Amino acid sequence: MSLIEQGQPLLDALRPQDRVALLALGVPRRYGAGEVILSEQATTSYVVAILSGLAVVFVETGRGNRVILALRGAGELVGEQSAMDRRPRSATVTALGRMDAVVIPGDRFRGFLAGNPAAGALVLRQLSSRLRSADGERRSLASEKVLQRLAARLFELAHRTGHPNPDGSVTIDLALPQHDLAASVGATREAVAKALRVLRERGIVRTAARRLVVMDVEPLRLLAGDGAPPGGPAV
Known part of the structure; x- marks a missing residue:
């Protein structure tokens, strides 16, 4: 089971020129502790690239409790799934302490991926890694x-x-x-x-x-x- 993503963060894995190009598509934003970055079930499609700090990803249960799915840190993206499939957000993300980021509109993010197959492959690899981690969490809850x-x-x-x-x-x-x-x-x-x-x-x-x-x-x-x-x- 893993709360923190394994391997190299996506922004660090991009070629330097691709990282610069991606961040140039967005607007810098600073979040305060506890501030909501993404809301579960929201129909927004922007992507948030984390530059510093940590974010908590969680879902609400039917009993009003929450289950923390992951922590996301510097170099990682949040919100890319909804940007790609244009479906409602699957989880809420809040800042854990002060967090600096760049907010990228969904249409610009999709355009960037369409023109950059190598970056698109990295995003798909990240999504696959997170799905595997989620499978491990479910197995852990059921057996440990x-x-x-x-x-x-x-x-x-x-x-x-x-x-x-x-x-x-x-x-x-x-x-x-x-x-x-x-x-x-x-x-x-x-x-x-x-x-x-x-x-x-x-x-x-x-x-x-x-x-x-x-x-x-x-x-x-x-x-x-x-x-x-x-x-x-x-x-």
Whole structure:
């Protein structure tokens, strides 16, 4: 299971001249923490190219809860699916902290892809990667316990966003409150709080307000099992 996209971000994969040409089609925009970038079911078709910061992708459930599908960061696009198929948005995207981006109208984005087959292939590859990741998430929800899913998520965050400390621990400074952490593994806040308590009691993690320190990443990897994303921790 993976919250953060694997591999090279799309903007970085483009040829330099293609990246410049794509960004020139849009308008710079700065989003504040929690500001909505895209709304689920909206019929807009613009694409947002993230230059810095992070965005949270989520859907609302029938019970009024939300399930976090992904985090998108610098170099990634959001909204390209609706720009290409012209159907309503499949998820809501909000800024996690301050985020700088370029907003590209859907018709200009489609024109860019039509005239640039290499860029079009990269966008299709990104969509395919995200579909595969979504399949993995569904499999995880159906077959893994909350503790295993949480261990895999924390292992991934330590690997992708963590800051190594001199004592070998890894600090995760990502501003995800506990209810969002629960939403990222498809569990209730109470279930995640219980799982975190188990990890604290075993000396694997240490928690504080919107801050978590992984004291030892190897037990997380072992607990996650097949749910651990590829790659190693940021140590």
